[in-house]
Amino acid sequence: MRVVVTLGDVLRRSAEFLAERGCETARLDAERLIGHALGLERIELYMHLDRPLTEPEVAAARELVARRGRREPVQHLLGEWGFRRLTLRVDGRALIPRPETEVVVERCLALLHADQEPRVLDVGTGTGAIALAIADEHPAARVTAIDSSADAIALAGENVGRTGLPVELLLHDLFTGLPAGPWDLVVSNPPYVVPGELDGLAPEVREWEPHAALAANGHTEAVITGAAAVLRPGGALVLEVHGEGAAAVAELLREGGFTDVVVTADLAGRERVVEGRRPADMP
Ligand SMILES: C[S@@+](CC[C@H](N)C(=O)[O-])C[C@H]1O[C@@H](n2cnc3c(N)ncnc32)[C@H](O)[C@@H]1O
CATH class of the missing domain: 1.10.8 (Helicase, Ruva Protein; domain 3)
Structure with missing residues (x-):
């Protein structure tokens, strides 16, 4: 039967x-x-x-x-995932976009509010989530995105095709310096998992997401130094940071000469986004 x-x-x-x-x-x-x-x-x-x-x-x-x-991530099994107004292709080639990163985009849009045709650089773009969301929600922005992973750039390219949004993609290692500006805004969600922390992450992250997208190796510091060299005077830097790292990164920005340093919490109340402005008189 x-x-x-x-x-x-x-x-x-x-x-x-x-x-x-x-x-x-x-x-x-x-x-x-x-x-x-x-x-x-x-x-x-x-x-x-x-x-x-x-x-x-x-x-x-x-x-x-x-x-x-x-413990394969649900997002990989579905093959796509929502980020702000977009549905992006996601797979093991790049980090799955997270809700806290939507707050990063929120801050970028607020800082770009008055700019007519701002030039924006997304450093370590992964799926292209931040760059594409900015291009989507600020259609006059001219957005470039870099990543040192050829896999990530390929996936971001598929998302450019899927969304039809005009984002320029470059295979570029941030440790060689950032692409020449001047940029009105530099944004980055750099790898920020500290050594020793990786083993304690959930299997979905540890075993299925690219370690190059997770493991910090001076990335945040290099983005701050690089951004100071390529931002226009008055231009802004927006960084996603480790859940425990906002105060330290805010201090790094101040030490690097940035002004108007602001820390923003995510929807869970954790301080995850740090921003600052390059002053006109920065050497
Ligand atoms: C935390 S993921 C962020 C991905 C995406 N921006 C997001 O928020 O979902 C960090 C990204 O930085 C890239 N990356 C790591 N080292 C890099 C380097 N030296 N130069 C450029 N990109 C790098 C990784 O390949 C990864 O895509």
Whole structure:
């Protein structure tokens, strides 16, 4: 006799399985992955809980849930993820854009508010998230984005194609100095995980995201020095920082001659964004 498996059964068992595997958002993950496998929105799942699934549907759902059980990020399994108004392609070639980085974009847009056609440089662009969001939300901005990872630049290029937004991409190592400006704004979410911290990160990050996007090796300091050389007088630098690092980075900016240094908290109240301005009289 053929056993009937309903959508509700699969959702419940998948959520239990993922919880046993240590996934913190097991139920939500199960809903997203099974919805993806069946081509249904999450809300639609609840309208069809009694629907029997076909064998191919069960197999497709099982494959995604099994991969999630090995702690592959949900975002990689879905292949795309939302960042501000955009839906970007995401995979193991670059960091998955995070909610706190949306606050970085918020600060950039606030600082660019009065500029007519600002020139913006995004340092370490990954998927292109920051650069593309600025180009999307400040259409007059002329945005360039650099990364030293050819994989990241390729993925960002796919996101440029997908969104149709005009962002110039360059394969460029920030330790050789930043591309010549003058830039009205330099923004960066540099690698800032300190040595020894990597082992304590969640498996989704430690095992599936590029270590070159995570491990700090003087990146923040190099961006500050580089930005001071290529910003126009009065231009702004915006940096995402480690959850414990805002005060230290703010001090680095002041020591580097930057003025108007401001620290902004993310939506969880953690100080994650530091900004400053290059004064007119900076040597
Ligand atoms: C934390 S990720 C940020 C990605 C993206 N901007 C975001 O916010 O989602 C840091 C990025 O910096 C890049 N990167 C690391 N070292 C670099 C270097 N020396 N020069 C340029 N980019 C670098 C990594 O490849 C990675 O894409």
